[in-house]
Amino acid sequence: MVAYGEDAVSRITVIGTGYLGTAHAACLAEMGFEVLGMDVDQEKVDALTRGVPHFYEPGLEPLLHSGLSFTTSYAEVAVFGDVHFVCVGTPQRAGSYRADLSQIYGCIHALGPLLDRPCLVVGKSTVPVGTAERLAGQLSRISPAGHGCELAWNPEFLREGHAVHDTMRPNRIVAGVTSARAEAALRELYAGPIAAGTPFLATDLPTAELVKVAANAFLATKISFINAMAEVCEATNADVAKLSEALALDPRIGGAALRPGLGFGGGCLPKDIRAFLARAEELGVDQALSFLREVDSVNMRCRARVVDLARELAGGSLRDQAIGVLGVAFKPDSDDIRDSPALDVAATMHRLGATVTVYDPVALGNACQVHPELSYAGSALDAITSATVTLLLTEWQEFCDADPEEFGRVVAKRNIVDGRNALDADPWREAGWTYRALGRPY
């Protein structure tokens, strides 16, 4: 049981049931806590109440069972919980690099006045450093429990597509706290993963906020580093896939986030490095992070360079070309298309006059809402039928396992751009395909 205040408590609320909040709520229920998830979106709450996640995440659905309920009511949240996790979104602000914090301030202002007994509010959302200290002050001012109502910051590092594993067995737990009581509560709450060997690091609030953005900045930098090397490889006829393999064998470098290709997207890395840049400017330390601008530019260039490869294979122009696109999710095992490099490339080729037909195992519904102008197919083979160029843009396993002969029989021309360096080039070339990938000799 989590000890908080006078009583032993086991009732937890999770506010914001997006990817992060839903996975967190489901995993806490799986660990044996009674959990109430809350979201302002009635449709999400209805779906989750029926036990159906409103997004694709392997292994999550079986966890949406007993011990877990959902509501749209802050009043219920305040009555129910002794520990309240805040998992609302902090997207990029329109027309700016800064994070839009309206959801997080909205949450604290709605919840605070209802908190009339000692409790712990734990932020998990990714926020600009300094936000937690401001929120802590506001919370103790507006809540009837006053200083009995504490704030902690406990950033989340889960990867989409691996949300359940990363939540049940995180590689570290970082707890930004301002009291021994809050630290004890979080240690109790995470007793399971801690007993299984997960390191627990107690920090102050700004350090906890920074760990998250620094980790994402580092991962983004690694990805852009190898993609910058791909540009150098192209100028020198070297092979970035081999280069990456060799670099990865140095234990000081390691192979994670070193796969070259179309670059990073999704709901975290792109907006987090931009928000970090914006915050650094406010803090007067923009010079220290100016390299992140380059990280962002290298990343955006990958998309343009993949379009260039397709154009080259199409003979110099994409106008009126039939193009087959495999994958539009920002990564495999996810239906998330936020800032998806794959979808961006597909939409750009359409703007350049191509007829683009897209297939993705799970992300088509989301893609078609945002880009109704593209054509959508029910299978990989349908998407590439009669294509003059085929592009693999999200490395779903079924595309990596594709048979070059079978694919070759339906296309108009055997031209493939491997946007994710996911295919073994030799069998494709042996089957008569012109195989191209960023940073690879041809």
Ligand code: UDX
């Ligand atoms: C990321 C972080 O990994 C996670 O710790 C953080 O909490 C949230 O952001 P996620 O967005 O799920 O998680 O995706 P991740 O697996 O890190 O991939 C991000 C993007 O980088 C994807 O578009 C992926 O395709 C791309 N990527 C990843 C590469 O291009 N090369 C790589 O080597 C790794």
